[in-house]
Amino acid sequence: xxxxxxxxxxxxxxxxxxxxxxxxxxxxxxxxxxxxxxxxxxxxxxxxxxxxxxxxxxxxxxxxxxxxxxxxxxxxxxxxxxxxxxxxxxxxxxxxxxxxxxxxxxxxxxxxxxxxxxxxxxxxxxxxxxxxxxxxxxxxxxxxxxxxxxxxxxxxxxxxxxxxxxxxxxxxxxxxxxxxxxxxxxxxxxxxxxxxxxxxxxxxxxxxxxxxxxxxxxxxxxxxxxxxxxxxxxxxxxxxxxxxxxxxxxxxxxxxxxxxxxxxxxxxxxxxxxxxxxxxxxxxxxxxxxxxxxxxxxxxxxxxxxxxxxxxxxxxxxxxxxx
Numbered sequence: 001x002x003x004x005x006x007x008x009x010x011x012x013x014x015x016x017x018x019x020x021x022x023x024x025x026x027x028x029x030x031x032x033x034x035x036x037x038x039x040x041x042x043x044x045x046x047x048x049x050x051x052x053x054x055x056x057x058x059x060x061x062x063x064x065x066x067x068x069x070x071x072x073x074x075x076x077x078x079x080x081x082x083x084x085x086x087x088x089x090x091x092x093x094x095x096x097x098x099x100x101x102x103x104x105x106x107x108x109x110x111x112x113x114x115x116x117x118x119x120x121x122x123x124x125x126x127x128x129x130x131x132x133x134x135x136x137x138x139x140x141x142x143x144x145x146x147x148x149x150x151x152x153x154x155x156x157x158x159x160x161x162x163x164x165x166x167x168x169x170x171x172x173x174x175x176x177x178x179x180x181x182x183x184x185x186x187x188x189x190x191x192x193x194x195x196x197x198x199x200x201x202x203x204x205x206x207x208x209x210x211x212x213x214x215x216x217x218x219x220x221x222x223x224x225x226x227x228x229x230x231x232x233x234x235x236x237x238x239x240x241x242x243x244x245x246x247x248x249x250x251x252x253x254x255x256x257x258x259x260x261x262x263x264x265x266x267x268x269x270x271x272x273x274x275x276x277x278x279x280x281x282x283x284x285x286x287x288x289x290x291x292x293x294x295x296x297x298x299x300x301x302x303x304x305x306x307x308x309x310x311x312x313x314x315x316x317x318x319x320x321x322x323x
Contacts, residue, residue: 004126011315014126014135015308017144018185026189030154032307036076037300049310050079053110057083058100059138060116065274065298066138066148070113073306077313079111101125109133111313119143134312136305142178147308148273149182151301153190155293156228158300159269163190169222169264170213171198172232172254172281175205179273180232188212198222199254219254223263230271231256231282247280257283261291269293 005014005021012025039045055074059067067083074081084104101112111134114122119141126135139145153163160166168187174180174197187195188211197208198216208215216222223229234250261270270282270292278284286292 004123007315007318011318012311013315014122014137015146015312016122016126016135016137018146018149018182018189019144021146021185021189023189023191026150026153026186029150029304029307029311030157032311033150033154033300033303036303036306040303045076046078047076047306047310048078050074050077050110050313053077053079053313054108055079055081055111055113055309056104056109057081057113057138058086058104058115059083060086060114060121061139063115063138065301066115069298069301070136070138070305070309072302073309074111074113076302076306077310079309097121097124098128101129105130105133110316111136111309113138113309115139117141132316134309134316136308136312139178142176142181144182145178145273146182147301147305148179149186150308151297151304152179152183152230152271152273153186154300154304155271155297156269158296159293160227163187163192166192166228167194167196167226168192168228168230169196169198169216169226170230170232171219171222171256173203173234174199174208174232175203177232180230181211183230184208184211184213196222196226200250219260220263223260226264226268228269228271229256229261229264230273231276232273233275233277234280247277251280255279255281255283256286258285258289261286261289267291271297274298 003020005016007013057067057070071081113136114125115138121140122135122137137144137146170180184195195213196216197204197213204215270286272294276282
């Protein structure tokens with residue numbers, strides 16, 4: 001099956017989604033990230049991999065954590081990094097997305113990191129960039145957030161090891177979450193035997209079972225004996241209409257408290273892609289507790305994004321030379 005993320009040799013040239021990526025590619029990224037983590041722990045945080053290459057961060061949606069970690073990762077690879085101020089860019093004056101991309105290509109772009117409110121924006125860009133230019137999806141609409149999923153996978157592998165022995169629960173606003181979809185695809189590809197999604201009926205879309213997830217509407221039942229709990233933020237900015245009576249009501253039934261966490265395995269880890277809404281989806285006692293690995297997620301995110309940019313850039317160099 002044709003995959004626009006891979007070249008004819010099966011190498012990763014764009015990262016657009018975890019859906020359809022083979023296990024060997026996911027594992028390659030995680031293994032490369034582990035090398036960067038180890039190098040950082042040894043005091044080596046600078047590499048010449050992207051020296052002389054230009055990385056453009058195009059964030060059409062607000063972001064702090066993702067944009068910052070991509071910038072740090074690109075600079076660690078010695079790239080020249082430009083983060084475009086979209087609010088003051090030509091797109092705000094009516095220029096089309098592809099016109100913006102082609103103008104930046106003319107300025108010598110080698111890699112685009114794109115976050116956009118519209119699902120499929122990164123795919124569209126990848127279809128129209130010149131050979132040798134890589135595209136990394138930093139989140140598109142409700143569709144995908146592949147690097148977040150990959151840093152989640154790295155975190156799970158770091159703390160839990162073998163995916164084939166784990167039960168993972170993803171809790172909260174599944175309907176509006178691109179992270180949930182990307183996590184489910186990655187977990188099932190890596191061999192996780194049981195992925196659960198937990199939330200109210202209004203926030204779980206149809207078709208979750210077809211992705212390989214088991215649906216729960218009762219928090220106690222869904223958390224029983226799980227190894228990993230991934231909490232999601234309520235995506236209020238993507239909601240139109242009344243999905244919940246109130247955030248207080250949501251926390252009562254689906255917020256992660258120490259009492260609810262006790263239903264999971266004693267050594268279960270708690271994750272959150274951020275930003276957290278304390279008292280809405282997670283209690284501070286859990287967020288700051290011994291089982292939370294939320295801050296390591298952020299640290300690992302730099303290494304994972306470093307690995308992704310290094311891999312796609314290395315593979316695109318060969319593609320550009322052949323074109």
